Amino acid sequence: MLIYIARRLVWTLVVIFVVVLITFVVFFKLPAGDPALRFAGRSPTTAELALIRHRLHLDKPFYTEFGYFVKNFFTGDSNGWPGLGYSYEGDIPVLQEIEQRAPRTLFLIAGAGIIWLIFGVAIGVTSAVKRRSIVDRVAMGFALFGISAPVFWLGLMSLFIFWKELHWTGGSGYVPLTQNPAAFFSHLILPWIVLALLFMAVYARLTRGNLLETLGEDYIRTARAKGLSERAVIFRHGLRASLTPIATIFPLDLAQLVGGAVITETVFNLQGLGWLAVNSVFTQDLPTVLGVVLLGAVCVALANLVADILYAFLDPRVRYA
Amino acid sequence: MSEAGSGATLLEVRDLSVRFRTRDGVVQAVSNLSYTLRRGETLGIVGESGSGKSVSNLATMGLLNRSYTDITGEILFEGTDVLKLRQEQMRRIRGKDIAMIFQDPFASLHPMYRVGKQLAEAVLAHEDVSRDAAWNRAVELLEAVGIPNARARARDYPHQFSGGMRQRVMIAMALVHNPDVLIADEPTTALDVTVQAQILELIDRVKREFDCGVILITHDLGVVAETASHVLVMYAGRPMEYGPAQEIFTGAQHPYTWGLLESMPTVEKRLEILVPIEGSPPSLLHPPSGCPFHPRCKYRFEPCDGERPPLFRLPDGHLDACYLPPERKRELWTKRIGAELGVT
Ligand SMILES: Nc1ncnc2c1ncn2[C@@H]1O[C@H](COP(=O)(O)OP(=O)(O)OP(=O)(O)O)[C@@H](O)[C@H]1O
Ligand SMILES: [Mg+2]
Numbered sequence: 001m002l003i004y005i006a007r008r009l010v011w012t013l014v015v016i017f018v019v020v021l022i023t024f025v026v027f028f029k030l031p032a033g034d035p036a037l038r039f040a041g042r043s044p045t046t047a048e049l050a051l052i053r054h055r056l057h058l059d060k061p062f063y064t065e066f067g068y069f070v071k072n073f074f075t076g077d078s079n080g081w082p083g084l085g086y087s088y089e090g091d092i093p094v095l096q097e098i099e100q101r102a103p104r105t106l107f108l109i110a111g112a113g114i115i116w117l118i119f120g121v122a123i124g125v126t127s128a129v130k131r132r133s134i135v136d137r138v139a140m141g142f143a144l145f146g147i148s149a150p151v152f153w154l155g156l157m158s159l160f161i162f163w164k165e166l167h168w169t170g171g172s173g174y175v176p177l178t179q180n181p182a183a184f185f186s187h188l189i190l191p192w193i194v195l196a197l198l199f200m201a202v203y204a205r206l207t208r209g210n211l212l213e214t215l216g217e218d219y220i221r222t223a224r225a226k227g228l229s230e231r232a233v234i235f236r237h238g239l240r241a242s243l244t245p246i247a248t249i250f251p252l253d254l255a256q257l258v259g260g261a262v263i264t265e266t267v268f269n270l271q272g273l274g275w276l277a278v279n280s281v282f283t284q285d286l287p288t289v290l291g292v293v294l295l296g297a298v299c300v301a302l303a304n305l306v307a308d309i310l311y312a313f314l315d316p317r318v319r320y321a
Numbered sequence: 322m323s324e325a326g327s328g329a330t331l332l333e334v335r336d337l338s339v340r341f342r343t344r345d346g347v348v349q350a351v352s353n354l355s356y357t358l359r360r361g362e363t364l365g366i367v368g369e370s371g372s373g374k375s376v377s378n379l380a381t382m383g384l385l386n387r388s389y390t391d392i393t394g395e396i397l398f399e400g401t402d403v404l405k406l407r408q409e410q411m412r413r414i415r416g417k418d419i420a421m422i423f424q425d426p427f428a429s430l431h432p433m434y435r436v437g438k439q440l441a442e443a444v445l446a447h448e449d450v451s452r453d454a455a456w457n458r459a460v461e462l463l464e465a466v467g468i469p470n471a472r473a474r475a476r477d478y479p480h481q482f483s484g485g486m487r488q489r490v491m492i493a494m495a496l497v498h499n500p501d502v503l504i505a506d507e508p509t510t511a512l513d514v515t516v517q518a519q520i521l522e523l524i525d526r527v528k529r530e531f532d533c534g535v536i537l538i539t540h541d542l543g544v545v546a547e548t549a550s551h552v553l554v555m556y557a558g559r560p561m562e563y564g565p566a567q568e569i570f571t572g573a574q575h576p577y578t579w580g581l582l583e584s585m586p587t588v589e590k591r592l593e594i595l596v597p598i599e600g601s602p603p604s605l606l607h608p609p610s611g612c613p614f615h616p617r618c619k620y621r622f623e624p625c626d627g628e629r630p631p632l633f634r635l636p637d638g639h640l641d642a643c644y645l646p647p648e649r650k651r652e653l654w655t656k657r658i659g660a661e662l663g664v665t
Contacts, residue, residue: 218428224384225423226443226494227416230408236442237431244433316478317432 001319005309012305017070019297024069027290029062038088038284056085073294084291089283094291097276104174105272107184108191108264109257116196116203117250121243123200124207129234131212139204146201154194155267162190172269191268195261199253203246210242217241244314248307255303259296328360331501331534332381332419337394339376339385339558348605350376351558354394356551358502363528363535365545365566367581368555371602374538375424376558378504380404382421383411399501417447420495424507426487430479436490437463437475443497462493466523485516492523496531503527504536509544521548542578543585546570554578557603557613560632564639572659574641574650577614579658612642620645620653 028035036052037044044052052058057065072083079093087094127139163171170186177184214220215238223237224230262274273292280288312318339351351373358364366374379385381396383403395402398419403411423429431439440459444450450458456475463471466489479487488508495503505524509517525548528535537545545552545566552569554562554577562575573579580598600617603609609616615625624630624644632640635647643650 218423218425219431221384222423222429222491222494223431225382225416225421226497227412227414227446228442229412232442232446240433241431315433317480320478320481 001312004312004319008305008308012301015301015304016298019301020070020073020294021066023290023293023297024066027286027293028065028069034058035286038286039086082294084294085287087280087288088285089280089288094287097288098273098291098295101271101273101276103176104270105258105261105265105274107177107188108195108261108270108272109254111188111192112195112199112257113250113254115192116199119196120200120203121207121246123204125211125234125239127204127208128211128215136208140208143201143204146197147205149197151194151198151263152267154197155190155264158190158194159268172267174270174272187268191264191270194267195257195264206246206249207242210245211238214238214242244311247314248311251303251306251310252300255296255299258299259292328362328532328534330357330359331399332358332536333395333397334377334381335395335397337377337380337396338392339373339380340391342389342391346606349558349608350605351380354555354558354560356553356560356563358534358536360501360534361528361532362550363525363537363545363548365542365549365552366536366538366555367540367542367545367552368561369540369598369602371557371605372555373558374555375506377555378421378506378536378538381502381504382415382419383408384415384421413447416443416495416500417498418500419502419504420498420500421504421506422488422491422495422508425511426484426491427511429491430487432479435476435478436482439479440475440490440494440497443494447498458497459493462496463490465496466490466493466527468493483516484512485520488512488516488520489523492520492527496527499531499533501533502536503531503533504538506538507540508537510540517544524548541585542570542581546585554581557608558605559613560640560642561614562639562641562643563632564635564637564641568637568639572637572651572654574635574639574647574654575643576618576620576645578641579654580617582658582662612644620649 036049036056036058039056040048040052050059057068060068072085074082077083077085079095082095084094084098086092087097123139123143127136130136159172162168169190170183173187175183175187211234215234220233220237223233228236257274259273259277261272262278264270265272265275266278273295277289277292280286280292334354334356337351337354338349341348341350354373354377356364356366366378368374376385380392381398381403383406385392392404394404396404398414403414406414430436434442437456437459440462441452441455444455444458445452448455460471460475463475468474468486468489474482479490482490488511491508503524508524509520512520521544524535524537527533528548535548537549539545542552549566551564552562552566553560554569554575556577561577562569562573569578570582573582577598580596583596584598598617603613603616609626611624611626611628612618612621612630615621618625622644630642630644632642634640645653
């Protein structure tokens with residue numbers, strides 16, 4: 001088991017290194033134009049440009065430049081860890097920008113994740129147990145709606161109904177938890193639900209499908225033959241086996257949202273990481289885009305590691321292999 | 322019927338029919354099946370794949386999904402008709418008074434729970450004891466079915482066991498509550514030959530030690546030759562021949578049974594005279610008229626595709642469903658089948 005984890009860990013580091021290399025090339029080597037020019041702003045002098053080139057290591061060969069980049073990324077720079085350099089927009093360190101945006105995104109994902117995991121699985125189990133009943137049909141109809149409804153439309157509709165018309169929730173924008181916990185929740189509840197809806201639908205379908213498949217297995221018949229109650233058969237035997245795949249995609253879905261919840265963050269004006277990345281694309285602020293993309297990629301790589309470990313933990317056949 | 326050594330009636334199946342309502346139509350999986358099981362006896366149920374062996378016994382266990390299954394007839398367990406019991410009442414019998422072992426030991430145990438836990442769970446399903454007591458009972462049972470080093474092995478997962486060992490675990494699980502009826506559904510089909518004999522021997526030993534009745538389901542008459550006291554031959558959901566094992570093996574009446582006997586590998590018989598039955602069983606969605614076996618039968622004549630043959634009772638008490646006149650059957654048996662098998 002320890003060897004397994006160690007192997008996965010090494011592999012994750014390799015993946016992260018490759019991701020850093022690819023993003024570096026895509027962001028700094030492929031775009032036309034001189035990064036120093038962009039960085040310097042309006043009409044710089046030659047002396048200024050030379051200084052910037054030196055500071056960004058643009059005057060050295062590619063591999064040295066990349067070496068510095070990697071070194072900063074892994075060991076940090078004067079602004080802390082990981083070293084991501086400065087934004088093109090003013091002299092703000094990218095890291096500082098990310099640190100400012102990250103809590104918004106993390107709270108959004110965490111809340112939504114809890115909601116979709118609990119409700120998605122609950123709906124899926126109910127559906128499977130009451131297969132072909134009205135409950136099942138309604139639940140699966142709802143799932144289809146959740147999968148096909150566009151997030152921006154859901155977001156705007158929910159804001160209109162629950163904030164503007166009914167005044168049940170806060171409007172768009174973000175209020176820090178430390179500043180006003182009640183407002184924090186009332187502003188996040190709609191984004192949580194809207195973001196969770198799609199995943200909830202996917203998880204409900206997945207749970208239903210997995211559980212139905214598992215309930216057809218021979219060992220479920222054995223469980224019944226022992227004289228266990230139907231409850232024990234479904235929850236202890238059926239659910240236990242069918243949740244493993246769900247437990248292992250959950251971290252991946254969470255990680256993918258670190259830079260990927262753009263629409264939700266935009267509709268609800270939460271200004272999180274996804275929003276930051278998209279905004280920086282429009283202003284051609286490459287270091288910031290790069291920072292968010294790298295962070296997202298690292299999160300996905302780590303989530304993969306977590307998923308693998310979780311899988312081994314949940315399935316003895318992997319653990320003892 | 323020789324009554325020597327047979328105990329009280331445990332199970333009496335009367336005119337059992339099972340139909341599945343499927344999307345393609347009604348599958349007539351079992352038709353008009355009757356048999357009796359007594360304490361201390363082994364009833365061998367034999368037939369090709371799809372002949373309704375599993376379905377009829379799943380009906381006894383109450384493991385058929387009644388929402389799309391119609392069951393008629395009676396299954397009397399110690400006098401009560403289990404088909405009339407409510408779910409909860411049936412649950413209390415399942416695994417306690419009637420236990421079942423399945424064909425595929427690789428798929429029949431939960432891959433994510435320790436073997437000991439799965440056994441302990443069976444204990445706790447019908448008995449209010451502590452977890453530790455249940456675990457100890459699990460270990461005892463593993464020992465009883467011949468798992469070496471049982472206390473340590475109880476902590477292993479099913480995939481760490483071989484097929485034969487897993488089938489032993491399944492047997493242990495069936496024995497937890499000292500059942501009256503033990504149903505073994507092709508317990509050796511998935512195992513290799515050397516292990517097969519051990520498992521059959523174990524089941525026979527268990528029958529004696531736990532003093533229960535055993536239903537042994539198999540494709541292969543050879544498997545029941547050693548241990549069965551009675552044999553029921555099924556085909557396309559119907560009883561073809563039913564009687565004391567002794568009489569089936571020394572004077573089988575039905576051409577289908579003859580086919581099974583001829584295709585049975587024995588030590589004396591050389592491989593070249595192994596004759597498989599030609600053709601394949603009929604669709605149960607559209608069963609043929611008359612005797613279901615007639616399309617494949619070498620000895621069919623006029624009445625075979627008309628009226629369905631009833632079960633004829635022979636003087637020795639054994640039943641068979643074939644229109645051939647008794648003299649003709651005796652002649653065929655003595656001259657051909659019995660002679661080939663060397664039992665006449
Ligand atoms: N749930 C079901 N729905 C529809 N048909 C079924 C169902 N279960 C069994 N059958 C059909 O009933 C018939 C009898 O099946 P059964 O499993 O009893 O055969 P068997 O004699 O045990 O065969 P095998 O030796 O392959 O185990 C088969 O034709 C099978 O396809
Ligand atoms: Mg079967």
